[in-house]
Amino acid sequence: MSRRPIIAGNWKMHNNRAQSEELVCGIRDAIKSIDKDLLPEVVVAPVFTSLDVVSKNICNCGCGRIQLAAQNCYYEAKGAFTGEVSIDMLKDFDTKFVIIGHSERRQIFSETDEMINKKAIAIIEAGLTPIICCGETLEQRELGVTDSHIASQIVKALENVKPSDVANVVIAYEPIWAIGTGKTCDSAEANRVIKVIRTTIAQIAGKDNAEKVRILYGGSVKPETIKEQMAQSDIDGALVGGASLKVDSFVEIIKGAMK
Numbered sequence: 001m002s003r004r005p006i007i008a009g010n011w012k013m014h015n016n017r018a019q020s021e022e023l024v025c026g027i028r029d030a031i032k033s034i035d036k037d038l039l040p041e042v043v044v045a046p047v048f049t050s051l052d053v054v055s056k057n058i059c060n061c062g063c064g065r066i067q068l069a070a071q072n073c074y075y076e077a078k079g080a081f082t083g084e085v086s087i088d089m090l091k092d093f094d095t096k097f098v099i100i101g102h103s104e105r106r107q108i109f110s111e112t113d114e115m116i117n118k119k120a121i122a123i124i125e126a127g128l129t130p131i132i133c134c135g136e137t138l139e140q141r142e143l144g145v146t147d148s149h150i151a152s153q154i155v156k157a158l159e160n161v162k163p164s165d166v167a168n169v170v171i172a173y174e175p176i177w178a179i180g181t182g183k184t185c186d187s188a189e190a191n192r193v194i195k196v197i198r199t200t201i202a203q204i205a206g207k208d209n210a211e212k213v214r215i216l217y218g219g220s221v222k223p224e225t226i227k228e229q230m231a232q233s234d235i236d237g238a239l240v241g242g243a244s245l246k247v248d249s250f251v252e253i254i255k256g257a258m259k
Contacts, residue, residue: 003214005040005230005257006170006237008069008131009244010099010218013047020050024057024066026247031065031254040237040257043097044244045069048085055093069097069131072105075118087126098123099239101133101157103176113156120157124165131170131239132157133218134197138177150193151200163205167212171197172239178219180241187225190217191232198234223249226256 015023024044031039042065046054051070058066074084090098100123101116116132123130134153136146150173158166173194175185185193194215202210217229218239229235237257243249 003212003236005259006043006214006216007040007250007254007257008043008045008097008099008172008216008237008239009250010045010069010071010102010239010241011047011245012071012104012241014245015046015050017050017053020046021053021057023245023247024054027250028057028066030247030251034065034255034258036065038258039065040254040259041067042254043067043069045071045097045099047071051090051093051095055095059094067096068094069099070095071099071102073098073100073119073123075115075122087122087128091126091128095128097129097131097170099131099133099172101153103133103135103174103179107176113153116157117159120169121161124161124169129168129170131172131216133172133174133239135174135176135179135219141175141177146193147196150196154197154200155204158201158204161205163209166201166205167209170214170216171201172216172218173197174218174239180220182220184220184222184225185217187228187232187235190229191234194232194234221253223252223256226253230257 055068070090073087100119105111120130134150136149140149178185198210201213214236216237216239217235221238221240222243
């Protein structure tokens with residue numbers, strides 16, 4: 001089955017409005033002449049305060065080559081939740097994707113599997129697409145529990161999600177020990193873990209739906225690594241951190257994932 005690749009840039013807590021505009025315009029201009037049919041699905045996830053300016057510059061280009069993602073959301077529609085942002089608020093900016101379950105949210109902000117599941121369900125019900133992150137620590141890898149830990153995260157994140165809806169989610173496998181460290185998981189090993197993820201999804205939602213799910217690799221993705229990663233059987237793209245903050249490196253990654 002042919003799955004359209006995704007290259008998503010997670011800008012994390014970087015770039016004010018002016019810097020975000022400069023970055024997205026640089027990416028937009030660099031890929032505007034590329035045949036749209038050859039491009040992977042390009043996604044950028046700026047900070048909340050830059051969603052409007054990034055959205056405006058994506059829409060104004062009229063090329064539909066870049067989609068907008070948010071870095072997080074809350075699962076309640078409204079209420080006394082100081083500091084949180086609802087999915088309906090994100091829709092004001094024509095947001096298409098929402099990243100949830102990132103290891104930084106899990107580790108620094110103590111987000112639980114239950115919270116991530118609630119977010120996934122709310123995002124799907126709102127007509128958006130969750131990018132659900134999973135990954136293991138170095139300690140878990142050394143203990144030999146990578147596969148069971150990842151499978152558990154996937155099962156819990158997709159609890160009570162309809163099989164037909166599961167087919168449309170995006171999963172990002174990010175070994176925590178490779179995020180922002182300069183270390184990259186060997187492509188063959190990343191592909192092996194992603195196969196475990198796909199097998200787990202098949203057990204939840206059926207093989208046909210599992211084959212439709214796009215599963216990305218994340219963790220110090222660079223222009224030098226993307227082609228080898230994309231050559232693997234089950235890696236459908238990348239969730240890019242630091243390299244997405246520079247036009248040249250992000251565009252090279254995009255080109256490396258082209259059909």
